[in-house]
Amino acid sequence: MRLIPRSFLGRTILMVLIPLIITQVIIAEFFFGNHWARVHNTLARGLSAEITTMMNFIDSDNLSAAKSMAGDIGINLSINPRLNRPAKNDNNSMIAGRLAKHLQSQLKRPANIYIDRGERLVFVDIPTKSNQIATFGTSLHRIYSTSTEMFILWLIGSILIVSILISPFVILHSRSIRRISNAANRFGRGLDAPGFKPSGSLEIRNAAASMITMKERIDRYNHTRTDMLNAVSHDLKSPLTRMRLAIETGAADKKTLLQDIDRVTDMVNGYLAFARGETPEIEQATELPPTLVRIARDAAPNKQIELDLPDTPAQFYARPMALTRAFANIIENAARYAKNKIKITEHDTPNSIEVIIDDDGCGIPENRRADALRPFVRLDDARGTDTGAPD
Numbered sequence: 001m002r003l004i005p006r007s008f009l010g011r012t013i014l015m016v017l018i019p020l021i022i023t024q025v026i027i028a029e030f031f032f033g034n035h036w037a038r039v040h041n042t043l044a045r046g047l048s049a050e051i052t053t054m055m056n057f058i059d060s061d062n063l064s065a066a067k068s069m070a071g072d073i074g075i076n077l078s079i080n081p082r083l084n085r086p087a088k089n090d091n092n093s094m095i096a097g098r099l100a101k102h103l104q105s106q107l108k109r110p111a112n113i114y115i116d117r118g119e120r121l122v123f124v125d126i127p128t129k130s131n132q133i134a135t136f137g138t139s140l141h142r143i144y145s146t147s148t149e150m151f152i153l154w155l156i157g158s159i160l161i162v163s164i165l166i167s168p169f170v171i172l173h174s175r176s177i178r179r180i181s182n183a184a185n186r187f188g189r190g191l192d193a194p195g196f197k198p199s200g201s202l203e204i205r206n207a208a209a210s211m212i213t214m215k216e217r218i219d220r221y222n223h224t225r226t227d228m229l230n231a232v233s234h235d236l237k238s239p240l241t242r243m244r245l246a247i248e249t250g251a252a253d254k255k256t257l258l259q260d261i262d263r264v265t266d267m268v269n270g271y272l273a274f275a276r277g278e279t280p281e282i283e284q285a286t287e288l289p290p291t292l293v294r295i296a297r298d299a300a301p302n303k304q305i306e307l308d309l310p311d312t313p314a315q316f317y318a319r320p321m322a323l324t325r326a327f328a329n330i331i332e333n334a335a336r337y338a339k340n341k342i343k344i345t346e347h348d349t350p351n352s353i354e355v356i357i358d359d360d361g362c363g364i365p366e367n368r369r370a371d372a373l374r375p376f377v378r379l380d381d382a383r384g385t386d387t388g389a390p391d
Contacts (some may be wrong), residue, residue, distance in 0.1 A: 009174045016166055017159060026153045032151060041098050043143050048102035050075070051124060051136050055107060059129050076137040083133055091114045096122065115140065140252025180208050187215045205384060232271060238299065238332055239264050266321050280368045283317040288327075288355065291320075292344050295328050300335030300342055308345040314353055327355075334359040 050073055057066035063079070070077035089112040091100040096113040103111040103124070112125040120140040125133050176199050183193035198208035200322055239260045246252040289309040296305050334342050338359035347354040364372055 007174070008177055009170055012173070013163065013166070017163060020159060020162060024158070026149070028155065036145065036147075039145050040095075040143065043145070044098035045102050047138070047142050048106055051103065051126070052106045054136070055126060055128075055134065058134055060237055064097075072137070074138060076135075078135045078137075079128070080133050080135060083135065085114060085125065089113055094328070095140070098287045099124070099143050116272075173200060176204045176208075180204065180211065183208075184211060187211070187218075195303055208387060236267060237265060242298070267325065283319055285315050286318045286323065287313045287315055288346055288353065289313050291324055292327060292331070292346070292355070295324065295331045296342065296344060299328065299332040300338070303335055303338055304341045306341065306343040308343070310348050313346065314348040316353065323352060327357075330357050334361075337361045338387065 006012070050069075054066040054069055054075075055079065057063070057069070058079070067077050091111075092098045092112050093115065096115060097184040099122075100111060100113055103126070107126065111126060114123045114125070115121070116123070117140075121137060122140050122143060124136040126136070128134050130307040179196065179199065186193045196208075196212075198205040198212070200208075243252075243257055243260050246257065272321050289307075292309070293307065296307075331344070333341070334357055340359050343356075343358045345358070347356075
């Protein structure tokens with residue numbers, strides 16, 4: 001049997017109510033319990049003393065004095081030869097036990113106590129010396145304080161009030177968590193969650209914002225991988241075509257072919273590493289001019305290439321293969337769509353290196369320039385045969 005609820009709402013309510021209930025029970029037992037015990041003992045001792053005094057009057061044949069005293073203190077006194085009482089009395093009950101104990105110690109004779117809970121009355125039957133029964137009837141309040149019941153009702157009422165007050169806040173809190181759960185479920189199935197916004201407490205808002213950011217990163221990563229797969233043939237086509245032409249025309253040089261093969265292998269390994277989410281390449285000290293010259297020579301052997309490179313280029317740390325792949329994409333694109341001329345310029349400053357690759361084409365349309373900044377994206381459908389690389 002499951003005692004702890006599974007829902008956040010149920011567990012939060014238990015988390016609040018259980019300590020509250022335990023605290024109130026401890027207070028009621030150790031503080032008010034002792035207080036009520038002293039109050040009830042005092043009430044029982046006072047009533048026992050009054051009954052003992054009246055019994056002394058009865059035993060001394062002064063019944064009128066006993067009835068007069070009973071009338072003054074609110075006790076109904078009657079003398080009966082016999083009574084039809086239940087077989088079992090209430091002497092051992094929690095309410096009448098103290099009174100029975102005090103009467104036994106003071107009168108030295110048996111006393112039967114009966115409680116009428118419906119009318120909230122208590123009756124005490126005591127045998128007289130003349131073999132009759134003296135019955136003392138009075139209110140139950142004379143031996144039992146009703147504040148006990150009121151205090152218990154107050155404890156229960158306070159628990160209910162606290163439950164009512166915290167329920168709206170817990171419901172709102174759990175609703176925010178439920179929204180995150182539903183949105184995460186949709187995100188996990190590759191769907192969007194329209195209308196989902198962070199709400200609730202600061203921690204829940206931060207969790208929701210982090211989940212949205214994670215979703216956006218995953219979407220970008222998936223788009224990038226898709227673009228990468230679409231661009232594999234584009235990046236490999238140039239060196240493979242160059243190798244095929246060199247072999248078919250008989251101008252193949254072993255060293256050049258091996259360099260192209262190594263370059264293709266490095267490209268494939270780089271794609272595989274990206275697909276696995278790895279970056280195994282180590283940063284190395286790099287200078288741009290040799291890389292730019294080699295890429296331009298291989299990519300545009302039939303174009304007029306102008307180079308404006310510093311005599312003492314700046315050195316910086318970068319991943320050589322990733323940097324080569326980035327510049328190769330741009331220079332090969334310029335070589336493909338330039339009419340006659342490609343100009344490569346490098347400007348070095350103490351804090352930056354600026355490389356400008358310019359060709360005499362008409363450039364990329366403005367509505368596609370944002371796409372050009374995405375990795376592995378091809379814009380061939382947006383550029384005609386007379387267009388060129390961007391300025």
